[in-house]
Amino acid sequence: MSEPLRPAPLRLGIAGLGTVGTGVLKILRKEAAMLSARTGREITVSAVSARNRGKDRGISLDSYAWEDDPVALATRDDVDVFVELMGGSDGPAKAATEAALKAGKDVVTANKAMLAIHGQALAELAEDAGRVIRFEAAVAGGIPVVKSLTEGLAGNRIQRVIGVMNGTCNYILTRMQSAGLPYDIVFQEAADLGYLEADPQLDVGGIDAGHKLALLASVAFGTRVSFDAMELEGIGRITIDDIRAAEDMGYRIKLLGVSQMTGRGLEQRMAPCLVPATSPLGQLEGGTNMVVLEGDAVGQIVLRGAGAGEGPTASAVLGDLCDIARGFRLPVFGQPAASLEDAVPATSTTPAPYYVRLTLQDKPGALAKIATVLGEAGVSIHRMRQYDHTGGRAPVLIVTHKTQRKLLDEALVAMTGTGVVEGDPVALRIETV
Amino acid sequence: MSEPLRPAPLRLGIAGLGTVGTGVLKILRKEAAMLSARTGREITVSAVSARNRGKDRGISLDSYAWEDDPVALATRDDVDVFVELMGGSDGPAKAATEAALKAGKDVVTANKAMLAIHGQALAELAEDAGRVIRFEAAVAGGIPVVKSLTEGLAGNRIQRVIGVMNGTCNYILTRMQSAGLPYDIVFQEAADLGYLEADPQLDVGGIDAGHKLALLASVAFGTRVSFDAMELEGIGRITIDDIRAAEDMGYRIKLLGVSQMTGRGLEQRMAPCLVPATSPLGQLEGGTNMVVLEGDAVGQIVLRGAGAGEGPTASAVLGDLCDIARGFRLPVFGQPAASLEDAVPATSTTPAPYYVRLTLQDKPGALAKIATVLGEAGVSIHRMRQYDHTGGRAPVLIVTHKTQRKLLDEALVAMTGTGVVEGDPVALRIETV
Numbered sequence: 001m002s003e004p005l006r007p008a009p010l011r012l013g014i015a016g017l018g019t020v021g022t023g024v025l026k027i028l029r030k031e032a033a034m035l036s037a038r039t040g041r042e043i044t045v046s047a048v049s050a051r052n053r054g055k056d057r058g059i060s061l062d063s064y065a066w067e068d069d070p071v072a073l074a075t076r077d078d079v080d081v082f083v084e085l086m087g088g089s090d091g092p093a094k095a096a097t098e099a100a101l102k103a104g105k106d107v108v109t110a111n112k113a114m115l116a117i118h119g120q121a122l123a124e125l126a127e128d129a130g131r132v133i134r135f136e137a138a139v140a141g142g143i144p145v146v147k148s149l150t151e152g153l154a155g156n157r158i159q160r161v162i163g164v165m166n167g168t169c170n171y172i173l174t175r176m177q178s179a180g181l182p183y184d185i186v187f188q189e190a191a192d193l194g195y196l197e198a199d200p201q202l203d204v205g206g207i208d209a210g211h212k213l214a215l216l217a218s219v220a221f222g223t224r225v226s227f228d229a230m231e232l233e234g235i236g237r238i239t240i241d242d243i244r245a246a247e248d249m250g251y252r253i254k255l256l257g258v259s260q261m262t263g264r265g266l267e268q269r270m271a272p273c274l275v276p277a278t279s280p281l282g283q284l285e286g287g288t289n290m291v292v293l294e295g296d297a298v299g300q301i302v303l304r305g306a307g308a309g310e311g312p313t314a315s316a317v318l319g320d321l322c323d324i325a326r327g328f329r330l331p332v333f334g335q336p337a338a339s340l341e342d343a344v345p346a347t348s349t350t351p352a353p354y355y356v357r358l359t360l361q362d363k364p365g366a367l368a369k370i371a372t373v374l375g376e377a378g379v380s381i382h383r384m385r386q387y388d389h390t391g392g393r394a395p396v397l398i399v400t401h402k403t404q405r406k407l408l409d410e411a412l413v414a415m416t417g418t419g420v421v422e423g424d425p426v427a428l429r430i431e432t433v
Numbered sequence: 434m435s436e437p438l439r440p441a442p443l444r445l446g447i448a449g450l451g452t453v454g455t456g457v458l459k460i461l462r463k464e465a466a467m468l469s470a471r472t473g474r475e476i477t478v479s480a481v482s483a484r485n486r487g488k489d490r491g492i493s494l495d496s497y498a499w500e501d502d503p504v505a506l507a508t509r510d511d512v513d514v515f516v517e518l519m520g521g522s523d524g525p526a527k528a529a530t531e532a533a534l535k536a537g538k539d540v541v542t543a544n545k546a547m548l549a550i551h552g553q554a555l556a557e558l559a560e561d562a563g564r565v566i567r568f569e570a571a572v573a574g575g576i577p578v579v580k581s582l583t584e585g586l587a588g589n590r591i592q593r594v595i596g597v598m599n600g601t602c603n604y605i606l607t608r609m610q611s612a613g614l615p616y617d618i619v620f621q622e623a624a625d626l627g628y629l630e631a632d633p634q635l636d637v638g639g640i641d642a643g644h645k646l647a648l649l650a651s652v653a654f655g656t657r658v659s660f661d662a663m664e665l666e667g668i669g670r671i672t673i674d675d676i677r678a679a680e681d682m683g684y685r686i687k688l689l690g691v692s693q694m695t696g697r698g699l700e701q702r703m704a705p706c707l708v709p710a711t712s713p714l715g716q717l718e719g720g721t722n723m724v725v726l727e728g729d730a731v732g733q734i735v736l737r738g739a740g741a742g743e744g745p746t747a748s749a750v751l752g753d754l755c756d757i758a759r760g761f762r763l764p765v766f767g768q769p770a771a772s773l774e775d776a777v778p779a780t781s782t783t784p785a786p787y788y789v790r791l792t793l794q795d796k797p798g799a800l801a802k803i804a805t806v807l808g809e810a811g812v813s814i815h816r817m818r819q820y821d822h823t824g825g826r827a828p829v830l831i832v833t834h835k836t837q838r839k840l841l842d843e844a845l846v847a848m849t850g851t852g853v854v855e856g857d858p859v860a861l862r863i864e865t866v
Contacts, residue, residue, distance in 0.1 A: 027588050027730060037655070038587050038768050136585070142731035144577075144585025151584075151761075152569070152577025154471050155460050155751020222470070280713065280737075297460060298575035298748035304713075304735040315731035318588025328584075328761045335471050 009042035010325045011078055013105075015070040015096055016085030017050035020110055020137070022057045023314030024083065029059070035318070039325035046078040074100035081106045081324055083317065089113035097122060101129045108320045110137035110313055113202075116211035119218065119225035120340070123332035133332045134320035139212045140165050140289040142312030143305040144319060149219045149293060150334035156295030158220040160260045162433055166209035167287030167307040168195045169235050169255040173272075174285045177247065182240045195287075205234035206255055210270040213257035216291070217268050219334045221261045223343035231269035231349075238272050242426060245357055245397050246274050249383065252282040256431055265346035274355050274430040280304070281433055292433055300433075349405045353382060353432075356398040356408075358415065358425035362389045366420035370396065373418060377411035379403045393422055399430065442475035443758045444511055446538075448503040448529055449518030450483035453543055453570070455490045456747030457516065462492070468751070472758035479511040507533035514539045514757055516750065522546035530555060534562045541753045543570035543746055546635075549644035552651065552658035553773070556765035566765045567753035572645045573598050573722040575745030576738040577752060582652045582726060583767035589728030591653040593693045595866055599642035600720030600740040601628045602668050602688040606705075607718045610680065615673045628720075638667035639688055643703040646690035649724070650701050652767045654694045656776035664702035664782075671705050675859060678790055678830050679707050682816065685715040689864055698779035707788050707863040713737070714866055725866055733866075782838045786815060786865075789831040789841075791848065791858035795822045799853035803829065806851060810844035812836045826855055832863065 012028075014021055028035070028043060036042050047065035049072075067073035074082040074096040082100035084107060086093045093114050100107050107126070109115070115122065115135055126133045136146045140163065149158065164170055168190055175186045187204065190196055195203075202208045214227040235255050246253050251274035260267045275281045280302055284290050289307030294300050306312040333340055360366045367386055374381060383399040400408065408427060415421050445461075447454055461468070461476060469475050480498035482505075500506035507515040507529040515533035517540060519526045526547050533540050540559070542548070548555065548568055559566045569579045573596065582591065597603055601623055608619045620637065623629055628636075635641045647660040668688050679686050684707035693700045708714045713735055717723050722740030727733050739745040766773055793799045800819055807814060816832040833841065841860060848854050 023730070031588070031590070034590070035588065037772055038583075040769070142586075142728075143734060144581045147580065147585050148577050150471075151756060152580045152752045153575075153748060154755035155464070155468065155748050157464070157467070280716075283713075295575075295748065297456070297744040297751070299739045299745055301576060302735075302737040304737075306732045309732075311730040312732055315586060315588050315728065318730070319585045322587035323584060326761070326763055328759070330759055336473070339470055 013079035023310035070096035123337035137316035233271035446512035456743035570749035666704035
């Protein structure tokens with residue numbers, strides 16, 4: 001019997017040699033034999049591209065061809081898979097991805113912004129060309145959550161996806177809580193540690209995490225990515241008072257993404273929420289990510305791991321590359337782009353309990369006025385705490401029973417009209433997982 | 434342009450129509466359109482087989498051919514995939530699986546015992562025939578852990594796999610702890626609730642969980658399944674005193690599987706261990722499973738979900754079926770069976786802290802004798818508590834610093850030789866995750 005023909009190597013072109021790109025190169029070099037044993041095929045690198053050719057990355061690039069232009073890299077004859085690790089929703093990343101697909105290359109990317117905004121168009125382009133785009137590294141770092149949704153749980157109707165998916169925000173919130181420091185100080189610490197994106201709003205504004213959630217919603221619900229329809233609120237308005245008050249009531253504040261298919265349409269929100277302090281989400285510290293998947297057959301699956309960094313993100317890129325080397329091919333968002341439905345944004349939000357913090361003036365009957373206003377709006381109070389007056393002002397915490405956000409918003413407007421409330425009340429959703 | 438040819442349906446033969454088999458049939462019927470949209474191919478059932486044709490399963494079997502003999506089912510011309518949900522390491526399950534592979538059928542199974550014992554031979558048979566065996570449902574119910582290891586983390590050298598993978602044992606241990614009931618009572622409760630296998634030793638003896646760990650070790654480390662080499666200890670010797678004492682020291686007792694590749698060989702052990710009460714493993718209640726995967730690039734990934742039951746197990750079977758429908762094919766244990774290495778059992782166990790509980794006679798200098806014996810064996814004490822004497826006997830709890838199990842065992846033998854210890858001391862490993 002003759003030996004079976006060994007398939008030709010899978011040849012990569014890698015654009016972007018920052019932390020992740022360098023990490024991918026290191027694994028490809030160190031573990032070539034292991035990867036080949038696992039996939040039945042060699043994975044080689046033909047060419048690379050980056051902004052700065054001369055930068056010391058701790059590894060030699062001598063054995064790879066160099067391209068200054070990522071589009072030229074993406075379309076080289078000796079490249080089978082274009083590995084896009086440059087980032088940015090448009091510009092060179094998008095141009096090179098499109099060029100790669102048109103030239104018949106598969107694409108592996110860590111670029112959540114590009115896919116959250118142009119995902120549908122790119123998926124259609126890929127499928128027209130008979131190519132795949134894989135993006136495990138774009139969501140929750142090393143956690144195989146895209147794979148779990150599109151493959152492992154393919155027999156389920158997914159009901160809800162919940163996640164803490166921005167390590168920087170989680171670092172800031174847990175550090176505020178553990179060190180008792182105000183937001184501005186911890187924000188500056190995070191900046192000094194290099195944890196923040198060049199545009200910090202991508203992190204603290206919830207945009208980066210929102211991009212990730214938009215991608216998960218698409219694969220979970222079979223809908224076109226619709227980042228524009230997401231309710232988005234950052235952590236910039238969270239004060240140390242809120243952190244302490246939440247702790248006092250048995251909660252932690254997390255930048256939480258929730259996407260849920262309801263009879264009223266698709267809910268997608270990325271916003272600070274309270275979760276029980278003792279719950280797995282409440283216990284999540286620092287840069288770790290957690291994603292909770294709920295399916296009709298499987299029930300609740302919880303996945304936890306590092307959400308960023310060289311190793312975890314490179315691990316996700318390698319997972320996608322191994323799948324391609326093995327010949328696994330599936331549509332970009334798990335089912336053909338043409339069959340993805342338009343996501344109708346939910347007309348209202350699923351009712352939930354809310355946390356409300358306000359400052360009351362020291363006037364007789366002030367608390368009664370607040371309680372009355374809530375009652376009249378149809379919002380019932382589960383727990384209420386009034387603290388000592390300091391300088392004629394008393395902090396008040398309220399946890400409501402489940403209510404419509406709309407009713408609560410009406411109550412908040414009415415509250416400020418009572419003349420007994422200082423400034424604007426803060427209201428945060430309490431998510432029970 | 435003409436429409437692309439739609440591939441022929443993937444035709445199943447399902448043997449075993451208990452909870453899981455019935456659950457699989459229900460999903461296939463209810464979600465045919467969804468599955469076809471996701472995989473690009475219809476998944477149909479040609480024929481079924483079970484011990485009792487007449488049993489009321491809440492669904493009609495009229496549209497499927499019936500076979501009394503699973504081997505006949507497995508080799509039918511109109512079957513592409515044999516779905517083996519009968520169980521049992523040998524007998525009909527193995528005969529039908531072998532027959533299916535030889536007849537050129539792929540196999541999806543939930544049968545951990547069969548694969549833990551005959552996995553290597555079956556993998557070789559499958560690969561010779563160019564067929565696959567998929568077994569996500571055999572390990573940790575609905576958690577996509579085999580997929581995560583073989584695919585998502587394919588770029589990693591896996592360093593350690595840890596898991597709580599028998600829901601019945603976890604139910605018994607958490608119920609003992611929360612209700613303060615002795616083992617025998619809770620064991621009987623579990624039996625009355627139908628939680629125990631026909632042979633309860635499969636559960637409480639750690640065998641079922643050991644089978645699962647053996648399969649994970651193979652895919653994690655690229656070694657031949659070697660269930661025989663596993664250190665196996667059940668929960669039958671855990672007393673309510675141990676549960677309480679562990680709690681008192683800040684720990685919970687779990688039936689914990691640990692597999693680790695070391696310089697001294699492959700460690701595989703399934704045994705009751707102490708874990709910190711506040712850790713994710715410590716917090717795990719009832720029938721939920723948790724698997725911790727540690728890779729050199731990805732760091733630590735934690736997966737949690739229901740470990741058994743109709744929905745979760747059917748979800749795992751469906752995931753495997755969708756992969757096959759999509760044309761994903763990989764060797765049974767993630768790399769070709771011929772390339773799997775013989776697992777050399779570790780010559781010694783990785784050092785760890787241990788918990789020791791013993792009963793001391795009320796004699797002067799008794800505690801000093803114990804401390805001396807430990808010191809002479811080279812085991813140093815991290816914490817020690819002696820409780821009130823009751824009837825001339827005092828319970829003593831010791832938490833050691835990290836030590837070799839061998840040294841501790843020598844100390845335990847020496848302890849019983851001191852004449853101040855009643856009965857046998859209990860020693861349990863403390864696993865820090």
